[in-house]
Amino acid sequence: MPPVTGAISRALVEGIIKENRVVMFSKTFCPFCNKVKDRLKSKFIPYHAVELNLGTETEMNNYQDLLKEMTGQRSVPNVFINGKHIGGCDDTLKLDDEGNLLPLVNAKATEAHNYDYDLVVIGGGSGGLAASKEAAKLGKKVAVLDFVKPSPAGTQWGLGGTCVNVGCIPKKLMHQSALLGEAIHDAKKYGWNVEPEKISHSWEKMQMAVGDYIGSINWGYKVELRDNNVKYLNSYGEIKDRHTVVCTNKRGKTEELTTQNILVATGERPRLPDIPGIEHAISSDDLFWLPECPGKTLVVGASYVALECAGFLKGLGLDVDICVRSIFLRGFDQQCADIVGNHLEKEAGCKMIRPATPTSIEKLENGMLKVHISNGTTVVDEYKTVLMAIGRDPCTSGIGLENVKVELAESGKVIVNDGEETNIENVFAIGDILKDRLELTPVAIQAGRLLARRMYAGAVEKMSYNTVATTVFTPLEYSACGLSEEKAIEKYGLDNIEVYHRKFWPLEWTVPGKDANLCYMKAITIRHEPNEPVIGLHYVGPNAGEVMQGFSAAMKSGLTKTILDGTVGIHPVNAEWFTDLSITKRSGAELKNSGC
């Protein structure tokens, strides 16, 4: 909110009113002005406040005299919307109470129409649910369709999409189950009278507990939709034309909804290779719902899904082999990816079959699966379960996008601009189906909320896909925010970046005598810029996600190495080492682990 400066003319005031959709002449200490600001903020309506008390007294009086001359009102707040004088606090709040504020701010979004809905959302996952609730909160009539096609192995689940049912939530809970197993071993060293050799794990109990929790979330989502007046249909959606969505329910009954706008948020499903015997394999869509323990498992793939699943299965005590086609965690900082992969192999005990890709799966009489791999002659082994985790395909076919000619990339992903708008004016898209965007739950949620606010509140904020932190929940966790070292070199050149790094020995690992040389962190900076802006942070160690979340906020706020150095650490935690990074890679100095 800029202070008032310079000479105040009527032309200046008229210019401010003309250039801004919502203008408030205000004083920072005025409770009535703050009431109006709070109301506008609660509706995500962006406004331009001219704070009269921040200029000189002459300027302030000058403004108020001019406003009196123009509107007959000298007091603040003095509010204008789309050039029209609204009045003071009571007038503005009344306008909103009577439902006329949003239409005045955003006439396009509130155009009268005769469709059944303002917005129909296809896909009730992370993005679709967030967008539909936000649009409904802004007074729109919204329907959301969510329908789960069973996986090839027949698994199905409830409302909420991938994250809740077959992604983040069951994955993190099963990862936690595995970490607890490890903690029992540590507990003995800490004085607990346990006999780790005698403990056992029940997959069935864990799966039921996880499934029950997911069931409660599914139910909670339905309640939230109802409370927000969003119509939920457990139906498959297909776009018929720009304003009609055909909904088909489980029994094959169809109905047509007409709508002003359509939002597509149909997510992705696991890709399965076209190899003989693939029907014997499962994907992550099935793993979390297996009623019985998967037993000895071959995990195919080496990215997020593959390594996380392999990690918790191994942690639960199963034999796990991993079929790695090329590198670990493509797209991530490769030094950190290798630490994670090597830990899985050498510490956790997964067998790496590398480089390899399966060519066929054969079911033996004893029910075990024999897997043949790419070099043609090798049979890998016999497994109870083969888990395919080789990537995911967008759910963009069979949903009528071709009927309205929405532009798709070759991969089937939807092409949108920086406002999540497709090439068709009233068709929008968010989440995993987008080309060149991050496939993460908070990204889909944030994009959905911001889109609804731009569509229906006149908000202008767009989704920023930069400096989004992410965590790989492998037994040794890895979290990153910003650029990998490879990307930083590619973008700025080796000479222009600095990599500060260190090994650290988590205090909690000392008593149980765990490896002192595993955990690692690095900060990548732009070397010659003032204060050295931080462009990448990487942390491999316990509680990686919890560590990186706060640092990602700092990076969004322009974190520099000078700020990191000036930050006082919290002792004794692992994240504190980020405030004490002094060794550069360029120096070639040997890294020694640091304990407390």
Ligand code: FAD
């Ligand atoms: P989804 O959540 O997939 O929702 C799409 C919904 O639309 C689904 O319910 C689908 O059935 C439905 N649908 C599809 N077509 C139609 C149709 N025609 N009509 C009606 N409904 C339809 N992200 C993280 O941030 N952290 C993690 O730890 C994490 N872990 C993951 C672990 C695994 C194993 C996987 C697979 C993913 C993980 N992700 C994680 C990614 C995260 O789950 C996704 O980024 C997120 O769910 C994407 O949300 P979305 O709204 O785009 O799609």
Ligand code: NDP
């Ligand atoms: P990715 O597309 O990221 O990775 C696919 C993996 O499978 C790669 O390792 C790839 O190897 C390998 N692969 C592909 N084809 C074959 C083949 N024929 N044989 C053997 N290996 C093969 O997919 P994911 O499913 O792991 O993840 C999808 C997205 O889901 C991620 O990008 C992420 O955004 C999200 N996610 C997020 C998580 C989190 O936040 N913790 C957890 C899980 C998923 P190659 O490198 O050789 O191509």
